[in-house]
Amino acid sequence: MEKYLSLHFERSTPLGLEEARAQGRYATAETVLRQKAPDEVIEEVKAANLRGRGGAWFPAGVKWSFMPKEPQGPSYLVVNADEGEPGTFKDRQLMEKNPHLLLEGILLASYAIRAHTAYLYIRGEYLASYRALVQAVKEAREARLLGPNLFGTDFHLEVVIHRGAGAYICGEETALLNSLEGRRGEPRPKPPFPAVYGAFGRPTTVNNVETLANVPFILERGARWFRDLGAPTAPGHLLFGLSGPVRRPGVYELPTGTTARELVEEHGGGLIGGKALKAFVPGGASTGFLPADALDVEMDPETLRERGTMLGTGGIIVIPDDVRIVDAARVFSRFFRHETCGQCSPCREGAAWSDRVLARFARGEGHRDDFDLIEDIARGSTRRTICVFPEAFAGPMLSAIRHFRDEFESGVAAPDNPTSVAHQEA
Amino acid sequence: MPTLTIDGQSIEVPSGTNLIEASRQIGVDVPHYCYHPALSIAASCRMCQVELHQEGAPPRVVVACQTEAADGMTVSTDGADCKQARAATLEFLLANHPLDCPICDKAGECDLQNFSYWHGNAQGRFREPKREAIKRTSIGDHILLDQERCILCTRCTRFMDEYAKAPQLVVAGRGDRNVITTFPGEKISSNYEGNLADICPVGALTLEEFRFKSRVWDLTHQDSVCPSCDRGCSIRLETKRNRLLRVRPRENPNVNGHFMCDIGRFGLLESCNPEHRVSSLRQLDDSSNAPNAVDLARELLVTHAGKWLILASSRMTLEEAVVVRDAFAPHLAPDGLVFISAAEQPGDDILYTGKQAANESGLRLAGYRECTLGEVRERVAAAPDTALWSFDGDVAGQVLVQNRTRFAAIMDCWNSSHGQEHPDARPHDVDLFLPALLFSEKNGTWVNRDGVLQRLRAAQRAPVGTLSIAELFAAILDRPASSPGCPDRTHHSLGTLGLNRLPLSQIPATGIPIDSLRAEVAAS
Numbered sequence: 019m020e021k022y023l024s025l026h027f028e029r030s031t032p033l034g035l036e037e038a039r040a041q042g043r044y045a046t047a048e049t050v051l052r053q054k055a056p057d058e059v060i061e062e063v064k065a066a067n068l069r070g071r072g073g074a075w076f077p078a079g080v081k082w083s084f085m086p087k088e089p090q091g092p093s094y095l096v097v098n099a100d101e102g103e104p105g106t107f108k109d110r111q112l113m114e115k116n117p118h119l120l121l122e123g124i125l126l127a128s129y130a131i132r133a134h135t136a137y138l139y140i141r142g143e144y145l146a147s148y149r150a151l152v153q154a155v156k157e158a159r160e161a162r163l164l165g166p167n168l169f170g171t172d173f174h175l176e177v178v179i180h181r182g183a184g185a186y187i188c189g190e191e192t193a194l195l196n197s198l199e200g201r202r203g204e205p206r207p208k209p210p211f212p213a214v215y216g217a218f219g220r221p222t223t224v225n226n227v228e229t230l231a232n233v234p235f236i237l238e239r240g241a242r243w244f245r246d247l248g249a250p251t252a253p254g255h256l257l258f259g260l261s262g263p264v265r266r267p268g269v270y271e272l273p274t275g276t277t278a279r280e281l282v283e284e285h286g287g288g289l290i291g292g293k294a295l296k297a298f299v300p301g302g303a304s305t306g307f308l309p310a311d312a313l314d315v316e317m318d319p320e321t322l323r324e325r326g327t328m329l330g331t332g333g334i335i336v337i338p339d340d341v342r343i344v345d346a347a348r349v350f351s352r353f354f355r356h357e358t359c360g361q362c363s364p365c366r367e368g369a370a371w372s373d374r375v376l377a378r379f380a381r382g383e384g385h386r387d388d389f390d391l392i393e394d395i396a397r398g399s400t401r402r403t404i405c406v407f408p409e410a411f412a413g414p415m416l417s418a419i420r421h422f423r424d425e426f427e428s429g430v431a432a433p434d435n436p437t438s439v440a441h442q443e444a
Numbered sequence: 445m446p447t448l449t450i451d452g453q454s455i456e457v458p459s460g461t462n463l464i465e466a467s468r469q470i471g472v473d474v475p476h477y478c479y480h481p482a483l484s485i486a487a488s489c490r491m492c493q494v495e496l497h498q499e500g501a502p503p504r505v506v507v508a509c510q511t512e513a514a515d516g517m518t519v520s521t522d523g524a525d526c527k528q529a530r531a532a533t534l535e536f537l538l539a540n541h542p543l544d545c546p547i548c549d550k551a552g553e554c555d556l557q558n559f560s561y562w563h564g565n566a567q568g569r570f571r572e573p574k575r576e577a578i579k580r581t582s583i584g585d586h587i588l589l590d591q592e593r594c595i596l597c598t599r600c601t602r603f604m605d606e607y608a609k610a611p612q613l614v615v616a617g618r619g620d621r622n623v624i625t626t627f628p629g630e631k632i633s634s635n636y637e638g639n640l641a642d643i644c645p646v647g648a649l650t651l652e653e654f655r656f657k658s659r660v661w662d663l664t665h666q667d668s669v670c671p672s673c674d675r676g677c678s679i680r681l682e683t684k685r686n687r688l689l690r691v692r693p694r695e696n697p698n699v700n701g702h703f704m705c706d707i708g709r710f711g712l713l714e715s716c717n718p719e720h721r722v723s724s725l726r727q728l729d730d731s732s733n734a735p736n737a738v739d740l741a742r743e744l745l746v747t748h749a750g751k752w753l754i755l756a757s758s759r760m761t762l763e764e765a766v767v768v769r770d771a772f773a774p775h776l777a778p779d780g781l782v783f784i785s786a787a788e789q790p791g792d793d794i795l796y797t798g799k800q801a802a803n804e805s806g807l808r809l810a811g812y813r814e815c816t817l818g819e820v821r822e823r824v825a826a827a828p829d830t831a832l833w834s835f836d837g838d839v840a841g842q843v844l845v846q847n848r849t850r851f852a853a854i855m856d857c858w859n860s861s862h863g864q865e866h867p868d869a870r871p872h873d874v875d876l877f878l879p880a881l882l883f884s885e886k887n888g889t890w891v892n893r894d895g896v897l898q899r900l901r902a903a904q905r906a907p908v909g910t911l912s913i914a915e916l917f918a919a920i921l922d923r924p925a926s927s928p929g930c931p932d933r934t935h936h937s938l939g940t941l942g943l944n945r946l947p948l949s950q951i952p953a954t955g956i957p958i959d960s961l962r963a964e965v966a967a968s
């Protein structure tokens with residue numbers, strides 16, 4: 019299988035401009051800017067059915083087509099490089115190893131949506147990514163690959179790099195926009211959607227790093243080529259993350275629809291120390307748990323939705339059978355409790371409350387009616403808030419209980435246990 | 445104008461109306477916390493959920509505050525799904541809420557109590573220890589913050605940002621560590637602080653001035669108008685045992701929107717609860733009693749016939765201004781009806797105008813002329829037999845000190861008592877000192893700077909011996925004040941000013957533009 023996204027991942031330093039150009043970088047941008055109209059770019063990306071790699075899998079071309087065709091004032095591209103989903107570490111590879119690929123994708127997307135400024139919002143902890151991109155932007159600007167009159171056309175583009183300050187919620191696109199503007203990183207109520215009212219109140223498209231990295235190849239090789247890769251409903255290669263106690267954790271470029279088993283066993287080399295698999299998280303913390311017997315599932319958005327979960331970011335986390343599921347769930351619930359922005363009452367209180375209930379189960383102080391309570395916390399918060407964060411914290415706890423109910427039962431305090439009504443701090 | 449159906453009732457609303465306001469128009473209250481009509485939409489408390497059925501889309505639960513009415517919508521505010529959603533939101537909000545109700549100033553007018561009662565579950569399921577946070581901290585000159593009671597609706601931060609234009613309150617932290625706070629080491633400073641206690645739906649922001657003074661259900665309230673500047677904000681005076689304990693703005697789109705300033709709110713607590721209320725009629729050389737006031741005044745009127753110069757007060761009501769004018773009419777010196785316009789203090793561009801001139805517009809309407817203190821002094825100096833009757837103790841005091849003139853009478857509407865207690869004033873400078881009703885003790889109308897006629901209602905009983913200007917002069921004119929079935933004084937006063945007549949009881953709570961009374965006269 020020919021790789022295209024992860025060609026330089028084994029490098030220890032970013033690929034410089036000269037080398038990148040030698041490998042064909044910016045050639046596609048040059049041809050497209052000179053020969054194609056913005057709407058032709060959008061049509062090509064639509065035809066390729068490139069779906070967003072940030073987790074929601076929304077078709078990129080469709081999103082671009084919401085942008086004004088004859089903008090009155092500035093439109094913006096905002097690149098989501100906040101990569102905060104636990105189990106996900108693929109965007110950083112792209113940025114640290116092949117920053118010019120991302121820049122070329124940014125150029126093409128900006129051209130398509132008629133934006134002349136692109137903001138690149140990089141996760142605060144990603145210092146190496148930040149440095150690589152600052153350098154790449156400098157190189158590109160010096161080589162007149164950014165700035166005015168690109169490739170002799172009248173298209174111009176500036177890229178502004180902005181570092182986040184360490185909040186997971188700022189990966190949600192409208193929280194990201196608030197943060198970018200210097201406001202509190204809280205998702206905005208929608209509508210209005212970013213394509214109407216985005217960064218600084220202007221029409222804006224937000225795209226994930228990996229989404230944009232696919233764009234130069236689609237325009238170079240054509241939509242047909244792309245559509246023939248991977249799962250028909252969500253074509254292309256995906257940078258799968260693999261973490262947990264496997265022999266070879268890392269980022270693997272594979273077609274969508276690859277089975278989890280192939281990832282874990284073939285590419286990851288199986289579990290270390292002969293451990294058995296208990297469960298796995300298919301696509302980042304918020305996608306919850308699947309039991310070991312689901313390992314043959316094909317990793318594409320539709321198949322996983324049928325299994326009651328999501329492909330998310332494609333970050334697989336392996337849970338071995340010597341880890342109690344309640345402890346694994348608690349790792350996530352603590353994370354989500356910590357990271358909800360907290361503006362919506364059901365999310366703020368629900369994330370904290372359910373974390374405290376799980377903590378009691380972990381201490382063996384669960385109650386029989388806590389099972390209903392957790393269901394009700396999920397029911398009262400999911401689809402009831404500004405963003406989908408409650409879905410994220412509810413996923414792990416609901417799936418943990420659904421697939422491993424017996425383990426939770428053993429966390430219920432025995433009736434004759436004098437400590438059964440636990441009033442210690444969670 | 446979209447037409448939609450809410451709980452089976454069809455209604456047409458202006459486009460842009462959200463579902464909370466649309467429901468309100470048919471008398472349906474959708475419970476809400478973060479929504480406030482004067483502030484931007486946060487859509488974060490998730491209390492206002494309703495069910496929305498729209499052509500071509502499956503029914504769904506939406507927040508009413510953020511959803512604009514659209515043609516063909518069918519909204520249900522009491523379907524099973526939204527009831528369940530609201531109960532869930534309440535359960536979340538109550539989980540960590542302290543059980544402070546017995547000692548909380550807000551109890552009785554708290555939306556967390558109210559909505560829990562109407563929409564919540566009877567039983568709590570929260571087993572964990574409650575979250576602890578700062579219980580009482582002073583965040584400004586008037587406001588105490590209790591972070592434990594706060595439900596993080598962000599009305600207060602949005603109010604400070606958007607309305608008070610003093611972005612000094614913030615949400616700090618993330619998730620369940622969120623708290624409302626000020627910038628480190630700083631307090632808020634604004635002339636609009638007091639409103640925070642009103643807009644906070646719970647008892648997280650309370651007034652130092654009202655703290656533990658009364659349970660709210662023990663308060664008696666009356667609608668009135670703030671006298672502290674000529675904006676004339678609609679207010680409600682809240683008293684207990686005749687003591688004014690709290691002043692709150694009344695919603696009035698014609699005048700003040702939803703709010704009022706602190707100069708008005710807290711100033712009134714002092715000026716309406718005077719430690720030394722001037723309450724006894726005094727004829728300064730020998731003491732007399734109230735029942736003689738009419739005789740004394742009538743006698744004075746005749747003694748000084750043709751010499752009267754009346755110094756009116758902007759705190760007189762329109763009715764008082766008219767009856768005084770009528771009583772003195774045969775006895776006035778030429779150009780004898782004047783008032784000294786209040787000095788302009790610095791105002792702000794929100795509500796406070798800086799001009800303490802509650803009813804100056806009304807005085808003008810009744811034929812009083814604005815003049816300066818200097819002008820009065822000159823007139824008195826030029827004609828030493830001028831008989832002065834001042835309804836403003838402060839102004840009288842200044843004339844007295846400068847001119848060493850003699851006042852026939854001072855009938856003070858301010859309780860300022862300067863007329864008799866100014867250090868330089870000699871007692872025998874004033875023939876008669878008559879304490880009058882304060883604004884909070886009388887009924888009548890004021891006209892604000894923008895020509896809106898509003899109604900004052902007496903919220904406090906005046907001490908024995910205090911006189912009503914209106915009644916005193918009506919008696920001099922031998923005109924009954926008003927009796928059942930008779931047109932009242934407001935009706936009469938408006939008529940004598942050539943305006944459309946309207947009895948006091950028919951003046952709407954939000955007032956009425958004087959011009960509309962004129963227009964109707966012209967039209968008919």
Ligand SMILES: Cc1cc2nc3c(=O)[nH]c(=O)nc-3n(C[C@H](O)[C@H](O)[C@H](O)COP(=O)(O)O)c2cc1C
Binds near residue numbers: 071073
């Ligand atoms: C809580 C939350 C966190 C998110 N974090 C990220 C993130 O770190 N990176 C990202 O690309 N998308 C993230 N997203 C998804 C974005 O909101 C958005 O859908 C995405 O950036 C769109 O880009 P795409 O269409 O190219 O995938 C997050 C969404 C939510 C609700």
Ligand code: SF4
Binds near residue numbers: 204205408
């Ligand atoms: S759902 Fe949660 S994370 Fe999303 S906006 Fe509301 S409180 Fe913030």
Ligand code: SF4
Binds near residue numbers: 593596599600644646
């Ligand atoms: S202090 Fe009151 S107004 Fe402010 S966020 Fe808390 S509950 Fe809302």
Ligand code: FES
Binds near residue numbers: 479487488507
């Ligand atoms: S009032 Fe609508 S969400 Fe708060």
